[in-house]
Amino acid sequence: MQNDFTTQRIPAKGYAVSSKDDKFQPFTFSRHPVGENDVLVEILYAGICHSDIHSARSEWREGIYPMVPGHEIAGRVVAIGNKVSKFKVGDYAGIGCMVNSCGECEACKKSQEQFCENGKTVFTYDCLDCFHDNEPHYGGYSDNIVVNEKFAIKVPQNAPLEKVAPLLCAGITTYSPLKFSKVKKGSKVGVAGFGGLGSMAVKYAVVMGADVGVFARNDNKKQEAFDMGAKSFYTSTDGVKEKFDLIISTIPTPYDVMAYVKLLGYGGELAIVGLPPAAVSPKINIANLVWSANRRVYGSLIGGIKETQEMLDFSLENKIYPETEIILAKDIDKAYENLTTGKAKFRYVIDMKKSS
Amino acid sequence: MQNDFTTQRIPAKGYAVSSKDDKFQPFTFSRHPVGENDVLVEILYAGICHSDIHSARSEWREGIYPMVPGHEIAGRVVAIGNKVSKFKVGDYAGIGCMVNSCGECEACKKSQEQFCENGKTVFTYDCLDCFHDNEPHYGGYSDNIVVNEKFAIKVPQNAPLEKVAPLLCAGITTYSPLKFSKVKKGSKVGVAGFGGLGSMAVKYAVVMGADVGVFARNDNKKQEAFDMGAKSFYTSTDGVKEKFDLIISTIPTPYDVMAYVKLLGYGGELAIVGLPPAAVSPKINIANLVWSANRRVYGSLIGGIKETQEMLDFSLENKIYPETEIILAKDIDKAYENLTTGKAKFRYVIDMKKSS
Numbered sequence: 156m157q158n159d160f161t162t163q164r165i166p167a168k169g170y171a172v173s174s175k176d177d178k179f180q181p182f183t184f185s186r187h188p189v190g191e192n193d194v195l196v197e198i199l200y201a202g203i204c205h206s207d208i209h210s211a212r213s214e215w216r217e218g219i220y221p222m223v224p225g226h227e228i229a230g231r232v233v234a235i236g237n238k239v240s241k242f243k244v245g246d247y248a249g250i251g252c253m254v255n256s257c258g259e260c261e262a263c264k265k266s267q268e269q270f271c272e273n274g275k276t277v278f279t280y281d282c283l284d285c286f287h288d289n290e291p292h293y294g295g296y297s298d299n300i301v302v303n304e305k306f307a308i309k310v311p312q313n314a315p316l317e318k319v320a321p322l323l324c325a326g327i328t329t330y331s332p333l334k335f336s337k338v339k340k341g342s343k344v345g346v347a348g349f350g351g352l353g354s355m356a357v358k359y360a361v362v363m364g365a366d367v368g369v370f371a372r373n374d375n376k377k378q379e380a381f382d383m384g385a386k387s388f389y390t391s392t393d394g395v396k397e398k399f400d401l402i403i404s405t406i407p408t409p410y411d412v413m414a415y416v417k418l419l420g421y422g423g424e425l426a427i428v429g430l431p432p433a434a435v436s437p438k439i440n441i442a443n444l445v446w447s448a449n450r451r452v453y454g455s456l457i458g459g460i461k462e463t464q465e466m467l468d469f470s471l472e473n474k475i476y477p478e479t480e481i482i483l484a485k486d487i488d489k490a491y492e493n494l495t496t497g498k499a500k501f502r503y504v505i506d507m508k509k510s511s
Numbered sequence: 512m513q514n515d516f517t518t519q520r521i522p523a524k525g526y527a528v529s530s531k532d533d534k535f536q537p538f539t540f541s542r543h544p545v546g547e548n549d550v551l552v553e554i555l556y557a558g559i560c561h562s563d564i565h566s567a568r569s570e571w572r573e574g575i576y577p578m579v580p581g582h583e584i585a586g587r588v589v590a591i592g593n594k595v596s597k598f599k600v601g602d603y604a605g606i607g608c609m610v611n612s613c614g615e616c617e618a619c620k621k622s623q624e625q626f627c628e629n630g631k632t633v634f635t636y637d638c639l640d641c642f643h644d645n646e647p648h649y650g651g652y653s654d655n656i657v658v659n660e661k662f663a664i665k666v667p668q669n670a671p672l673e674k675v676a677p678l679l680c681a682g683i684t685t686y687s688p689l690k691f692s693k694v695k696k697g698s699k700v701g702v703a704g705f706g707g708l709g710s711m712a713v714k715y716a717v718v719m720g721a722d723v724g725v726f727a728r729n730d731n732k733k734q735e736a737f738d739m740g741a742k743s744f745y746t747s748t749d750g751v752k753e754k755f756d757l758i759i760s761t762i763p764t765p766y767d768v769m770a771y772v773k774l775l776g777y778g779g780e781l782a783i784v785g786l787p788p789a790a791v792s793p794k795i796n797i798a799n800l801v802w803s804a805n806r807r808v809y810g811s812l813i814g815g816i817k818e819t820q821e822m823l824d825f826s827l828e829n830k831i832y833p834e835t836e837i838i839l840a841k842d843i844d845k846a847y848e849n850l851t852t853g854k855a856k857f858r859y860v861i862d863m864k865k866s867s
Contacts, residue, residue, distance in 0.1 A: 215798075267777060270804070335778075335805060412797060421623060422691075424807070427797050438794035441768060441783050442571070444810030448626070449691060451780070451807040454800030 160189045160234045168511065169297030170484045171221040175213040179296075179487045182221055186301045187287045194304050195234040196248050201295035202227030202321035202479075203503040205351065205407045206430070208491050210281045214432035219281050225295025226252040226279040227504075229310065229320040239304045247310035249467065250295070251323035252457045254279050254302040255286050266461035268306075295320075296484065298507055308464050311471065318476035321351065321502045322467055324457065325477060329356035329403060330466040331458035332426035333363060336401045340364030345402035346385075347415055348429055349376055350494075351477065351502040352405035357383045358475045368397060370415075372497060379478070379500075392418060405429040412437045412452075419450040427454045477502045484510035516545045516590045524867065525653030526840045527577040531569040535652075535843045538577055542657045543643045550660050551590040552604050557651035558583030558677035558835075559859040561707065561763045562786070564847050566637045570788035575637050581651025582608040582635040583860075585666065585676040595660045603666035605823065606651070607679035608813045610635050610658040611642050622817035624662075651676075652840065654863055664820050667827065674832035677707065677858045678823055680813065681833060685712035685759060686822040687814035688782035689719060692757045696720030701758035702741075703771055704785055705732055706850075707833065707858040708761035713739045714831045724753060726771075728853060735834070735856075748774060761785040768793045768808075775806040783810045833858045840866035 164185040171182035189195050207224035209215050228250040232242045242248060253276055256263050260272035269276055277284050280294030294300075310319055329352055338344055342365040346356045349371040360367045361384035368387040369380040380388045389395055392411075398420035404412070406429045415425050416439075431437065439452065458466065470476065478501035482490055493499040520541040527538035545551050563580035565571050584606040588598045598604060609632055612619050616628035625632055633640050636650030650656075666675055685708055694700055698721040702712045705727040716723045717740035724743040725736040736744045745751055748767075754776035760768070762785045771781050772795075787793065795808065814822065826832065834857035838846055849855040 262777075265777070270777070421618075421621070421626070427800055430798055430801055433798060436796050436798040438796050439808075440792050440794050441808075441810065442786055442789060442792040444783055444808065445786055445812050446810070448810045448812035451809040452795075452797075452800065453807040454797065454802070454804045456801050456804035 160195055161236060162188055164188055165195060165299060165301060167293070167297050167299050169223040169293060170487060171223045172211045173221045175211065175218060179484070182223060184293060186293070186299065187290070189234050189236050189301055191236040191238040192303050192305070193236045193301050194232050194239055194242050194248060194307050195299060195301050196228070196230040196250065196307065197233045197299050198228055198230040198295055198297060198507045200229045200317045200320040201225040201505045201507055202324065203487065203490050203494070203505065204324045205494060206324070208494060209430065209432060215430065216433065219283070219291050222281055223293035223296050224280050225297070227320045227324045228295035228300060229316040229323070241304045241309065242307065247312060247314060247316060249308035249310050249319055249323045250279065250300060250302055250306065251308065251327060251463055252279055253277065253460070254292060254306050255284070266459040268459050269456050296487065296505060298511060306460060308467055310467065314471055315476065317479060317481060317504050317506070319467070320504055321477040321479060322470050323463065325351045325355045325502060326470055327458040327463045327466045328352055328428050328455070329405070330359050330469070331462055332403055332428060332455040333359050334462070335455065336424050336426060338363050338365050338401060341366070342401065343397065343399045343420070345370060345399040345415070345418060346405065347402055348405035348407065349380060350405065350499065352428060354379070354383065354478055354501055356403045356405060357385055361385070362473045362475060368399065376500065399423055401426060403428060407431055409435040409437055412439050413443050413447065416444070416447050416450050416452060421449050424451040424453065427452065479504045481506050516551055517592060518544055520544055521551060521655060521657055523649070523653050523655050525579040525649060526843060527579045528567045529577045531567070531574060535840070538579060540649060542649070542655065543646070545590050545592050545657055547592040547594040548659050548661070549592045549657050550588050550595055550598050550604060550663050551655060551657050552584070552586040552606065552663065553589045553655050554584055554586040554651055554653060554863045556585045556673045556676040557581040557861045557863055558680065559843065559846050559850070559861065560680045561850060562680070564850060565786065565788060571786065572789065575639070575647050578637055579649035579652050580636050581653070583676045583680045584651035584656060585672040585679070597660045597665065598663065603668060603670060603672060605664035605666050605675055605679045606635065606656060606658055606662065607664065607683060607819055608635055609633065609816070610648060610662050611640070622815040624815055625812050652843065652861060654867060662816060664823055666823065670827055671832065673835060673837060673860050673862070675823070676860055677833040677835060678826050679819065681707045681711045681858060682826055683814040683819045683822045684708055684784050684811070685761070686715050686825070687818055688759055688784060688811040689715050690818070691811065692780050692782060694719050694721050694757060697722070698757065699753065699755045699776070701726060701755040701771070701774060702761065703758055704761035704763065705736060706761065706855065708784060710735070710739065710834055710857055712759045712761065713741055717741070718829045718831060724755065732856070755779055757782060759784060763787055765791040765793055768795050769799050769803065772800070772803050772806050772808060777805050780807040780809065783808065835860045837862050
C-alpha cells in the first residue's frame, strides 16, 4: 500500500472557489506522491483564518484558482516516506502556513523559513510549489495533505485536535511578536482587534504575565476579554490614558495606525499582524513617526517552523486554546460572511471527517 | 547693569523672513527679560539646519512670521538670573532646538523634554513661548538669546565654538538614535543621506565601533565618506548585498522608505530623522512591513537635554566635529539655495559677530 503512495499521485477531495466571486464547491484533485521525506496526513480539522477570505477573494493580490484555502490543519499521519524520522503512522501532526522552503539559505538555517532568501517558501495554498513542477498547492479544506516532515508539527496524542488546528496560524502569528518584543511579567500589552488572532494574543500575553488591554470594534465581547484575563477594554483609542510597551494589531480592516502608535510609551512597539485588503491598506506617514518619536513599528508574519513547534508546546503546556466553533464544509460561505461582518465570535473550525 | 537685564526687555538684532517666499532681511526685535533661572547668551555662531529651510518656507506647516530661524547656537553667557547655578558670566553655552518645557510631567522628569506631556515644549523658533505670554520665540540667526539655564548646554572654554554650534541639532539628532538602537562594536550601520546630519551619523557610528555604509544621492562625496571611516558607499539601494542592524535615514526629500527596510537584517531597525516637506512626505504601507517582517521602523526627534549634554561631552572627548563652512548672515539665502540643490558640502555656520 505504501509503495503506491510513494509512486502514484494521491487522490484528494476538498472545497474550492473557482474565482474571487465564487462560492465554495466540492473539488476533486490529486496531490504529489509521498516523497522520501514527506508525510501524508489525513486532515481531521481545518481552521478558517481571515487570510483565507482575503486570498479567496483576491483582496491581497490576484489569487490562483481553483483555490482550496486552509492553513490551520490538524490530522493524523497515514503514510510516511522511507527517510521520515520525525513521525510514524498514526501520529498526530499539524500543518500551518508553509509546506516547504529551500532549507539552505541563512534564513532557512535559522528556521525563519517564511523569509527564505531564495524565494522558495511554498505557502500552503494560493502558491505554486516550486519543488513539484510549479503545480498549485492546495490547502487544508480537504481530506488529506502531503508535506515534507520538516514542515509538519508534532502534536501529542492527547491534544484536542480541533483546538490545535487554529494554533498553526492564529497561534504562531500572535505568539511570535510577543516573543520578538520580549514580553515578560509586568509588560503592558495592548491587543487591537479581538477576533481569532486577538483572542489568542490576549491569552498568550496573560500567561506571560503581561497586563493586557483590549481594543475591539464594539463591546459585544467585553466579558470574554475580562474572562481571558484582560485588565482593560476599549472600543476606541480616544481618551485612553494608559501607555503600552507593545500593541499587537490584528485588525483586518482599514484603521488609523498612528492612533495606536500614540498609545505606546517611550520605546514601545506596535506589531502589525493583521493585513487589511490591499486596496485599503493603511499607510503611515513617516513624518508622524518622527513627531511620535522613539516608538517602533514592525510587521510580523506567522513564524518559523521551530518557533511554531515551541508555540504549540507552550500552548498545550499552558492549556491555551482558541475559542472555536465546529462547522461542516457546507457552511464555509456562511462562516466567511459572519467573519466579514464581524458576526463571528472567534474561530470557525471545519470538521473535515464529518464534512465528507 | 544686570538689574536692567532682569527687568527690561533685551534688544536684539537678527535676520528674518517675513513670509515663506521672502528673502532674509535684518530684523530688530526684543527678547523677554532675564528671569531668575535664565541666562542671556551672546550668540557667536549659528548653524544652518535643513529644518530652518523647511520652516522658513512653511514646508512642514504654516510658519510664524517674521521668523528668525536657527537652533544650532553657540555663544558666551553675558548675564545670568539670580538663581542660576550652572553658568557664570563668561562661560560658553550651547542652545539647541528647545528653550523650555513644563519640567513636571513624566517625560520632562526623564529629560525627554521634546515629548513634554503637557505640550509645553518651547522650540527655539517658529513656536509661541507659553511661558512668556505666547510671544513668538526667535532663533539663533541673531546676536543674543535668553533661555532657562536648564536648556543651555555647558561648553568648555577650549571648545571650537563654530564646530559646537551644529552639534546642538545635527549632533544630537544622529547621536540619539545610535544610542537608542544600542549601536556597539561590530554593529552594521547604514546612513542614508550624506549631508549635515548624515556625516555626523557616520562619524559617531565609526567611533562607536560600527561598520558603516553610506547611501548618497551621487558619488561627489565618496572620498569624504571613506575618510570618515565608512566601509562602503552606495548611490542606490539597488543590488546592495549587505544587511544592516540599523539604518539612519537623514534624507530630507521624497524617497522609497521600504527600499531601506529591505536592507535590514532580521531584527534590524530603520531610524528616520530626516523630514521631507509635508506635501511629499513618504508613506509606508503597513502590508509592506508585514511582508518584510521583523524589521522595525521608528522616528527620532532630536534628543532630550541630558542626552544633548552627553552628546556634546562625547563629541568633544572624541573630537567628533561637523564639517563646516563659515559664512556671513548676508549669505543665508545663497546657503539655503545650495542646501536645497544639493550643492552644499556639509554644514554652513553663520559667524554672527562678523555679520553685525
